[in-house]
Amino acid sequence: MKKYPLTEHRWQQIINNDTQSNFYYGVTTTKIFCKPSCHSRNPLRDNVLIFKEVGEAIDAGFRPCKRCQPTGEVTNYDWVSEIKTYLDNNYQRKLDLTTISEECHGSPFNLQRTFKNESGLTPRQYLTEIRLNKSKNLLQTTDLSIKSIALRVGFSSDTYFITVFKRHFMQTPDSFRLQKL
Numbered sequence: 001m002k003k004y005p006l007t008e009h010r011w012q013q014i015i016n017n018d019t020q021s022n023f024y025y026g027v028t029t030t031k032i033f034c035k036p037s038c039h040s041r042n043p044l045r046d047n048v049l050i051f052k053e054v055g056e057a058i059d060a061g062f063r064p065c066k067r068c069q070p071t072g073e074v075t076n077y078d079w080v081s082e083i084k085t086y087l088d089n090n091y092q093r094k095l096d097l098t099t100i101s102e103e104c105h106g107s108p109f110n111l112q113r114t115f116k117n118e119s120g121l122t123p124r125q126y127l128t129e130i131r132l133n134k135s136k137n138l139l140q141t142t143d144l145s146i147k148s149i150a151l152r153v154g155f156s157s158d159t160y161f162i163t164v165f166k167r168h169f170m171q172t173p174d175s176f177r178l179q180k181l
């Protein structure tokens, strides 16, 4: 998978935002790729893949960064679908707007506004929908306790999970589970 080595020189170019470099780098945890000159947060070195051409990054499943735009303009639509992919893959983690913005390469204000304009939901609402859908699936297909399901899908506690679940579906997770048996 690692076609080009991450040499010390390349690494220095990435962390110093060098504008003279002739490569791109992708971050495996976010699946976003950047020019070394990008002012996004420095990645962990182990998560970096080097590409010589934009096409190589895209073929490997990476998407262009909204901030440094390695392929030319990244539309809001494309960016929001990047953010959704990121949330779909990371919903189990504790995520706040700052973390999401850092990892998806935008400012919190701009990310929140753009996401809402494009999808009609805030990132938090979108995240809650993913979590609730995953929890329904676990309630139907496993014997896990309510508490483990809550934590597994990314809620901070079982009481919070139950509150949100009731608000959305007008029933408790327990009654949802019983009804399906």
Ligand SMILES: [Zn+2]
Residues within 6 Å of the ligand: 033, 034, 035, 038, 039, 040, 065, 066, 067, 068, 069, 105
């Ligand atoms: Zn970038």
